Amino acid sequence: MNPTLRSAGLTCLKCLNEAGYEAWWVGGCVRDTLLGRPVQDVDVTTSALPEQTIVCFRNAGYPVIPTGLKHGTVTVMIQDIPIEVTTYRSDSDYQDHRHPESVRFTRSLWEDCARRDFTINALCWHPDLGLRDYFHGQRDLKNKVIACIGNPYQRFDEDALRILRALRFASTLGFALDLGTRQALFHQEELLRVLSAERIAREMEKMVVGLRWPEIFANNYEILAVLFPQLPALQSPQAIQKAFDTFRFCPPVTLPRLACFFLETEQTPLVYCIDQALHWTGQLKFSNQNKKNLIQLVRYQNHPIPQDRVSLRLLIHELPDRFGEWIQLQQALNRLTPEQAAHLIAASEEIRGHDCLTLKQLAINGADLIAAGCPRPQISALLKQSLNAVMEDQIPNQKAALLRFVHQQRKPEHQE
Known part of the structure; x- marks a missing residue:
């Protein structure tokens, strides 16, 4: 302490x-x-x-x-x-x-x-x-056991949050549920519907990072189905198995673990997973930033593994703050070996230190375009086009080259 x-x-x-x-x-x-x-x-x-x-x-x-x-x-x-x-x-x-x-x-x-x-x-x-x-x-x-005090049916009837707390403690402490406690937990599962979104979210975020979470999920996923019947991970035996396997190999980090609930399968296409992730994060009242972060991981779960500097650079640009967690999810999905993951992480660090990935790093800015005579309504789009061209190695990140590129891309004012 x-x-x-x-x-x-x-x-x-x-x-x-x-x-x-x-x-x-x-x-x-x-x-x-x-x-x-x-x-x-x-x-x-x-x-x-x-x-x-x-x-x-x-x-x-x-x-x-x-x-x-x-x-x-x-x-x-x-x-x-x-x-x-x-x-x-x-x-x-x-x-x-x-x-x-x-x-x-x-x-x-x-x-x-x-x-x-x-x-x-x-x-x-x-x-x-x-x-x-x-x-x-x-x-x-x-004995590493989670057991209610007294009558477990009464305990869960008193406070339905205790159902999720039982699962959370079993997951984070690596304990098993006492038989009577587990039986009561399933008998009283419908009481979960009275819980507030904030309480559910808090317990879920703690629960999924437990070292024993894969086993807790596999043995108690019916409990989650009471709260989230449309969750992609619960839609078929195949989806349940894929979620379990991915949880097993996913490090105990909140965002990648939550993304494992929204994995693409034959029964749950990617568009369904993204839609449900949007619904789920809204239901649990996630902050806008946390919602965006989870949706990004779900959307990019099967993104092609970068094979060259340009494709890696573009992916880092798309996931500037979540690239490390994307790597963790890819390893959990068995799409990357530890050696490949280490190589990508090292390469990403080198790219972050030397390459242009953001508008701030671009050798031109809005003032330069105004001075060059660009119409103001076009400036934002031209800067984004310039950044993409630099990241794709079409042009160097040099002011003169970028201004020539902008001149080629800009539209005559009468076409706006």
Whole structure:
């Protein structure tokens, strides 16, 4: 764990303890520490009520943000690190399969742990009191199992997001799903329809980069079909097999892994894959940039492998920020060997350092064309034509040669 994060987390416990309250690290920070994985943040559970937590830290001089008072959560800034502090609680009925109707604050750490999703996420730790494990979380960590606390059918009925979280943890941690948990997951799969697009997108992006994702996909693709029935990867046994094979050889990088859902097959032609990628990224409310990036990878998935400097230069121009991920996808599709991929990457780096790939690198600009008498409406198109001619080795990237080329290409003003 990062020393600064650890120090902030321990300071949080100390402040609450010195004020007379119980406090423990809980959840992912404890789980990942025991697994030897990087810890991204620290969450604290405490017997202090939210108002008491606020007073405790403000008296100690730490900024406090009331981020979720209804559910007992405040965020404390310690050494510029946000620590979420939540009061021990138990949850009432979940009417919308997502959020509890109300919460009841309690003095019992056991009750607080009992409301959580999986055994491995209900582990608590204190530097003086050690580990609290009420639901065999350590055993499940050792056995590499994702198991719900209590009745898994009830757990998924309470919060449908737990279905995707179960798959995500199995994928990222390399764990198997407990039999009862998996049976309940499939029984309750229709509940996924209540989830927001943002929540689904967040879980999907984390899920697909897990080292065990290929197996999770192969064994649970019916779950995805509830959310995305038109996904190209799910349209036929052939499409499922191709997606699985490609996932297996694709590095755990978000964009190439997501592109594996949109692979061209006999049943899913490229135009269908592009159309579905557009629909999918819109459905999950991807940013415009992320949408563009994924569509580019899908569109260029079967682009001819560059065989010379010109074709490589043109492809880099088309995929300026995604060329490396295109290479990763090509390797996953078995269209490139590691040696061929390494050669293309080295060649692309040399081209980026020496060749003209953008309008900014062109030896002429709009002002030059205006000075040469080019009609303003033609300038943008003429610059693009000039750039293409340079990239295709038709002319050198030299001002005089480019101006001669422009003079040949420009249209008489009366033809506009």
